[in-house]
Amino acid sequence: MRHDTPPSRTHCDFSCNGEKICETMDKAGVPARGRWRTLVLYMRGMQEYEQLAEDQKARIQNLLINTLRSKDYSDESYESLIQQKNDILNQSNRMYLQAALQKTERLVQEFGDLMIQRRKDVKRLGDETVTLIETEGGDSALIIEKIRDSFSEVVEAMDQDARLLQEMTRTDPLTNIANRRAFDEVLADAARAWTEQGTPFSLIMLDIDHFKRFNDTYGHRIGDQALITVAALLREAGKSFAKENDCTFIPARYGGEEFAVILPGVVQNDAMDAAEDVLAKVRAYNFVIRDADGGVIERGIRLTLSAGVAEVLPEWNGNFTDRIVDAADKAMYSAKRQGRNRVRLYVEGGF
Template identity: 45%
Template sequence: MPTSLKSRAEEWDRLIARLDKAGVPPDVRWRTLILYMRNVRGFYFLSERQKSEIQQLIVDTLKARDYTDRHYEEVVKRQEEILLGPHKEKLRMTLDESEGLLRDFRDLMLRKKGDVQELEVLTVGLVESEKSPKEMISAMRKAFHEVVHAMETDMADLTRISMTDALTQLYNRRAFDEHLSASAEACVQAGQPLSLIMIDIDHFKRFNDTYGHRIGDQALRVVAKVLLLHGEEVNGRPDAGRKGRYFPARYGGEEFAVVLNRTPLEEAAQMGETIRSRVEHYNFTIQDNSGNVLHEGVRITVSVGVARLDPAWKGAWAENLLEHADKHLYQAKESGRNKVCCVLEE
């Protein structure tokens, strides 16, 4: 037997021996499932969190020693949730955003329908007039170009709207996902650092319960304003957008994110502290619908997690970067809130 085939056979025998020792019955379905989950952990496109959950699922399955048909279906379902969960969440958010985009597109088409009808009326009027052919063609061409220009402007606005969070005017989750993925790939290829800041408003539910959702929305706008103004300082101009190295977005709910291209972790941590401090010292006044002051000097705080991309992750860069920043954000909240957490030597 060739050496390669012999080594494979020996490896297979060792795997079977381990399954026997773990008490896995000689059932093709169970042994195939466990070996598949074992191999899934090596897939480069999975995040560290997904790999950890798959590992835990294997451990729990072996500990349970329940190899019934019902438990088999439960393990398969749980494995699918781990592998597909992040994609389902993105799909749900995309569908929600697409619904709003379709409404905007419908309104746009209704407006354009009116413009086209006006162009038709103008055309008929010109044909029925006594103007020379040269004059008619000139007037029709001008009117047509005006309609086309208006449509191009509206389509540009529609593209911008589809990437903007309506409440805060920051980039939305869709724009964030696209930008983070593209930035991760570009920075790895160019050998440049990429850092990510995750920000969460402390005790936001309590704030909403105390002051109401309208005031809660005002708090979200306060954080967004701090992020936008800080972005102008870092990028050097207010309209840098995706071309600047500072990209602020509303990640979802009371959570925000800043993608920092060409920015090492230590500098990103300093920016996170600047954001935290400015939010903490921002005072705003709560007024009712009539303009009467209800509360003055209201303040909020945020917890901040910062991480940098590690090229050694070898794939799933955006997912792993997000996971590490989210982990540090959780540490900031667990250790008292209103602070910045990161690992400068990571």
């Protein structure tokens, strides 16, 4: 078993609450060289990670404190600490996986229901065909006409099923706007139009500010209400913008609390206007928190969005879908760094 031994140290620049962090770790017996101090500083810094829920931050800090109190800096303790930390960090991934599995289960159930219904329709068609032959006697023309009508009804119903299934696989079940699959397909179409016809397109990436904190405060059920409302406001703003500018506005849920808007044929200045319209509509909306029975818990809740806008650029010279997503993402995170609740435009070489 290997133990790191602390050598002498003459300089420390990091401090917290008036005390050098290095001195604090000295008191806790943390080895001065090797991986332990790096891990301690890394886990301590997770308090600032906005993507982590408050309970995850608290569990990580408790884990770190308990480790420092035990003063067990063996290899076994290090590996155990890493494993426990990863288990806490993967908590949100497991939640997303569970949600995805539930969505898949719903789709399978709906598909099964459709197939059962069509099986009944086909059986009914067979029964009606036999009845026609038995009752209509030798009038073959009438029999054939009625059988064709029955087949047409079943075929039309199956066509409707196919359209419904296609829509189900392209729609986010929570917000009822385009899902990630539909987003990828539409973005690929826009990139193809740019490559083949020179038709410009822009992309807006939007993220709800401090949504982790909102979820921690009000719970995931209320968080879902907020996502549904933001998506509805996004659609509403999109309809107005598309009508005024005679263009297409395609909103999608990109993932989690992040949304996207694809704007085929729209240049960056107009896309900036569209993003500002969306932010203004969400900013002005008075969110009402309701309990499971529909009763009002709290009024006057305000949410804001940060947004990044990018237009496809000829100098990218290929791989336009990935490039424009990266560009809009960079602009969005620039908006967050500059205070949130704002829109930033991607400028090549400026990020």
